[in-house]
Amino acid sequence: MKKRQSFLIVFILIIGLISCENYSDKSSRIKIGFSQSISEDDSWRKSMDNSMKVEASLHPEIDLSIYNANSSSKKQINDIENMIDNHMDVIIIAPLGNDSITPVIDKAFKKGIPIIILDRKVNTSNYTTFIGSDNVEVGKIAGKYIASRANKVTNVLEIRATTNISPGVERSLGFKQVLNQFSNINRKSITAVSLDSLNQSFSRVLDSIPNLDYVFAFNDNIALQVWDVAKKKNKIGNIKFIGVDGLNGPVGGIQAVKEGKLTATVLYPTGGSEAIKIALQIVNKEIVPKNTKLATTLIDSLNADIMSNQFDKVSQQMLNIEQQQNVIKEQEKEYITLFNLIKLLTFFIVVIVFLVLFSVYSMISIRNKNRMLQINNDKISIQKNEIQKYAKKLKISNEAKINFFTGISHEFKTPLTLILSAVESLNDEFQNKNQHLKKELVLMHNNSMRLLRLINQLLDFRRIENKDFTIRPSKINLYKFSVEIFEEFKREAKKKNIEYTIVSNCEELELYVDQNLMDKVYYNLLSNAFKFTPDNGKIQIEIKKNDELRNVCISFKDNGIGIPKGERDKIFEIYYQGSNSTKNGSGIGLNLSKKFIDLHHGTIEVLSEIGTEFRVILPIDNQFPESIVQLPDSTSGTTKLDYEYFDTDSNTRSSNLDSEEKQSILIIEDNSELLEFLIAKMQIEYSVFSSDGNDAIEKAFETIPDIILCDLNLPGKNGFEICKILKSNELTSHIPTIILTAMDGQENYIKSLESGADLFLNKPFNLKVLQQSIKNLLFNRERIRTFYSKNNSIITDIVGVGKNEKEFLNKIDAILNSNLDNSNFSVEELASCLHISRVQLYRKVKAILNIGIGDYIVNFRLDKAIQMLKDSDLNISEIAYSCGFASPNYFSTAFKNKYLISPKEYRNSL
Template sequence: MKNLYCIVLIIFSLATISCGLDREQEDIYTIGFVQAMTTDNWRKEMNRAMKVEASMHPNLNLEIKDAHNDVERQIAQVEDFIEKRVDVLIVSPIQSVPITPVIEKAMNAGIPTIVIDRKIEGSNYTAYVGANNVEIGENAANYIISNSTPGKELKLIEITGLQASSPAYERSRGFRKVISKQENIEVVGTIAGDWEKTSVNKDLQSLLDSIEAPDFIFAHNDRMAMGAWEVARSENLTDSIQIIGVDGLFGPSGGIQLVKENILAATVLYPTGGAEAIKLATQLLAGDNIEKNNILNTVVIDKVNVDIMQNQFNKMNQQQNDIEQQQSVIKEQLATYNSQNYLLKIMVVLFILLLLLGLWAVYLVFKLKKRKRRLELNNRKIITQRNQIEKFAEQLEVSNEVKINFFTALSHEFKTPLTLITSAIESLGQNPNKQLKDFAYETSLISKNSGRLLRLINELLDFRKLESGSFRLKPLKTNLYEFIENIYEDFKSEALKKSIDLKLESNIKEVMVYIDRDMMDKVFFNMLSNAFKFTPKNGQINISIEEIGEDKVEVRFKDSGIGIPKEDFNKIFDPFRQAGNNAKPSSGLGLYITRQFVELHKGKISVSSHQGTEFKIELLKGKDHLAAYEFVEDTLEIEKEVSAKELESNYIPEELSQSIDENAETILIIEDNTDLSYLLKKKLLVDYKVELSDGTDALEKALEIIPDVIICDLNLPEKSGFEICKELKSDLRTSHIPTLILTALSDEESRLKALKAGADSYITKPFNFEILKESLRSALFNREKLRYYYTNKIDQVKDNKFEDSEQAFLKELNSLIEKNLKQTGFNVEDLAHQLGISRVQLYRKVKAIMGISISDYINAQRLSKAKSLLQETNLNISEIAYEVGYASPGYFSTSFKNKYGTSPKQFRS
């Protein structure tokens, strides 16, 4: 460490010495400029000219302060420059008298002071730069005289600058001096401005209203001249009044451009003097003698010489830009030179140090190699541990996600039968006086769904036993065909209800195997349950039993359902997992338990998928493979086993009839659970028309019937309730329909997702039927309130966020009706075609939103337009009738009287 310290000290010393070598000390001078204000282009041009000129002298530092037209502030800024001891002070006074003492203070402090644009009281300053303001006034007066008819009476208005400023006083004095010598010229008014355009508007307008229009207006600068022109334009006097300004700036809003655009008759060039002031400052710093008063040349610019002046300014600007670019290049080159020079010195120093560092580096290399080896070993250990942690974290994350999905699906599996049981019990409780036979369907639901809950609980218990390894087989000699036939019989009624062709085939009916009947009952029952779950109506399910050789039996379960993706073949047998195309809720344990039970029998289970799904179960004949278990010999006829399926009632509900008023609201229930959809329909038929969809044709059915309310489940075969709700709300034909989401998911994320999809209500299972009915009433009541709003106040809608889709639809509807109102033949078909929907869908949507037919609505729009024409125009009755699309004035009068209770003629009078 001591050696390293010495080397660093040497480097620092050499670097310090090298930086000090050949450093050129160059005097830097500071010029302080106090600007009166920068609210106008003339003063901005003055600042720019100073900066450009100062940039020509690398040893000059120009510092500009803006007083913002505040005298006190300007005095403080001058005193600040005095305290800083600037080398030259430049001041553009706001007012002459207040600024004089501080200028004298600067002179007494030995600071050369240049006064620019405006003078101060007395002559205690180094130099003055500016145009002769008296001469500017004289030039303006001479221009007026030279451009007027000799002997003709002329009337003038003078607009002065700020009264306390020297330019305003001197310009007015020069102007009046020349004008007073002319007997035929009269100054009919004087307006005191403050150099800004807005300061003249009110007074000039008042003056022009009280006198005859003058021939000329002389304004002390171009901005006030522009303000005078705007007032003259508002009085339509621009052709009779010629306006002369002062400044003659170049640019889009400068005086030269205003002359070229014939806004001003002329402008008197008033040079800024910015560059001249910097030149005088450099002469003072060089010790040269300069003139006390430096008067800048001025000239009148009118339409005769405006092009020449503009061309000159263009060339000057171009040259100035070229100079600035050249200066920028020179600065870059100087910076490059300086950096290279500095780098060269540093390189010399570094070369000297390189030799010293070489020895130190050799020593460090050996030392670092040892440390590097140590660190590499530690890094390998850390990387290995990190990879293990990351892998474990990924596995834990996947496991957690799978388990969360499992519990979510399991809750859905429990909630649906619980919903049906509680709804059935509610029905029993609400009608205690009825006979039990009147509740055949409800008791069937309770029995059926109790069995379903029992199966789910048994499935969880089986999973727990399998995980703990506590299952013991009780093999019993069994006729496999008869065993499977018993289960097959249990599913016949389900196949009949779903119109599924269920078949059992076998090449031999005397197949004896040793199996644990309880386990294999669950295996085969699970196979058939899955097949029925994923096979659509009018599908097929085939069970085949076949002997393979002398020692094997193969049982196949094939269905014509949705199939299983090939990449999911192995995954579906893992706990909590299911196929990627499976949108139906499931615990994910069934196939896992099935595989475990089959493997306990030393059998195999596999899956394939082609136009459906086929599961193949291989069982060994004989009992040698089950030698570890205790056998039960029974050669008697196997009685029919009581499977879990027997707990479910095969009660087939009767067809429900729509027996209510045909004007009742229509409800579409989208639910794939037939028991739940039937139960909801049974309960809601008392008050509503009810249509059902299992989810496969939900959108088509909604577009066909255009219901008043939709109840939609979340877990459906093809599309989720979220997707269906979003599509319905995005479609013009169904966007107005309130949608109630019915689901077992109660988490906030699902609720938020449903609301974003456009759902009007979110009801979780198990639910109270009265809550569902009240939600339906509330949705219909809110729709009725919107119907009233749209019918009576659509023209008052201002908030574009209020019911966007319905408001947009009605505005488009009104726009198309208004556009085609004159056409006698315009009808509902034409309107529907232009909207891009069918006539029936248009009728239903308008009826749902506004409660009236579309034809009545078109007629109401025609009569409303006619009413406005009667009030606001002088058209006769026949013309108005044709104007709003009536083919006959007589029919129009009759319709109008039916609508408003009076004839069109009486209404107008």
């Protein structure tokens, strides 16, 4: 086993080493997030994104995530929130506006995330650096270009940005600062709100200013838009268009200059590449300036070709770099695949080597074990032969003993018959004369009949074992047969106040059964039902015919203690007795019943959910042609059963007081005559429970009596042991105990005190002394309980209450205190916390304090409320709920019932 565990440990370690990822590489990744304000439809923004991606591709350690707000401030804010939640190392933001996203920028900066603002400025200083061109300088470059060429009166039109963003404001400011210095330049401005409105506005300008010389637009796209409008109106003439951006490409500003559409464009770098470079500097803890200005210049027909060629070369180089990066990535993938394959192969090689070693070890171990097994087999064969010889001798000896026992059992039947006859004759003679003697005769008769039936059962069992049992079936009315046996148990049902019924859907059904065997089946099943069904229970016989299956089912149902689920398959085994049974039995009754049913080609099964149900299923069409016997005609078709119970005198029982008004006593005595004597003498004043000593402890736990009278010499545990167990258990520690014994001497007296007994009486004892001793012990207990219930004392201060009782009540107090504010805390939950039943809890508290557990809980809560009224500033309602009362009204009522004053009046009196 240890070798296998070692193998598993080594196997797991190998897997862990092989599958381990390079965590340091993953942890060194740099996460950069970029929030783009305008969609990729804007060519300048698209150029910004591309330059950022190209620069990031040059650094494999960078994970770049681009979020596009699509001109929505709300979306841009959500994107930045996501980047904060994803713990980006650096956040780059191209703001859509300068006010709306300021709070989220402040939030990210306060969390320690470096912020790079790109292109447009924001109204906060909570950022790491700003990257962008000097837009005032952009406006001045355009203004200087126009001023340098204005030799006469010059009309200039400025087309501003649609919103109040920093680039638009600053470009317009620089443009004004230059042109305002020249009196020969007339400047007019319009705003590009939308394409349609721009076209209309520009058309009106062309109509109102026929000699328009220059148009300066916020960007190249707007400049080309108004150029198209002028062209459509055939008013291009001498108008010179100047834009901003200077993008390279077929639709960029540089190409427009080369084509003559634009006179000039001011280069406005995107800054995407620079943003990634500065982000790396920040991650590497390098110092970066608060503002990073991007260089700009004017592009016109003189340098457009040069600039275009330069940009083309840069683009080509970027493309080459990107292609090289892709090749490197592919090679990295191939390398990783090969590396993982090598790791996998290494793993399999190690496993194979290990398995080979383990196999060699296993072969050697198995060979040694086989050798040992062979030696053991030889020994076992020798022992088996010896056991078989011994078994034969034992069988012969056992057969002789059983034959002797069977013969003796037969001999018992003769004297039992004589005894029963004599008892019945005496019973008839004293039928109405001597009730006491009649009761003794009834006892003798019933026990003699019980002994006779047990002997018959043993003889039947012997015959079944020897397989010499012959079934003698006859045709009977099943319902009438069942009713006759049913009637025999009515008296027993009456004694125990059991609801005893029989029902059938086939009262006319006739079938072949052996009446003698079937009556024993009925008796066994009904005897078990009455044995394990408590007083006031239910027992029912139900006969149901099934025409489709051609059988009849006879059910014996009770609501007794039931059979544990794991034991139902064993219930018909020989000598088996249920683990939850406290009744004595031979353990062969149900086994015999099953064998008798098998002889009838039927089946018997047991169900046990609530109580127990035995089902006897017999085929209707059984004929038994070879063994059918004809019985004489009779009204019932059955023979009289060979057993009967005599009834005791009901007047004696009815004269007793209501058991609930009496105190209870448990008498533990194995001498049946003395037990009967004590019961007869004690039942006048007390509710009496009895035990022969075998189930004394269980009976004490079940009944929780007020006092226990226990003999010293008992089967199993003696009186000292029983007393010690009961006194050390929380459920029974409070019960006064008297030990009776024929053994005298100081040593036994000391042992009784050590076991916890309250009184030690020697046999023969004086009955009056015993009765007065019982009364004194119960009176002292009652005095203690009355003192507590009236004074509501703390239990630990009561003199006369034992240590176990105090500990038990302290446990209750601790549980109640921990659930003080829980108004739904029930007695059932308290019993569950103490691991006892609700009935046991009630009896225990009642026995100690003479109050119910419900009253104890209310008193406990009221004591806590009194303390809070004294020591706290809580109002009456708050105190009520804090002490677990469902409502303030109920609290006030309970308080007034106990203290004769309302909580409010009590507090005022303080």
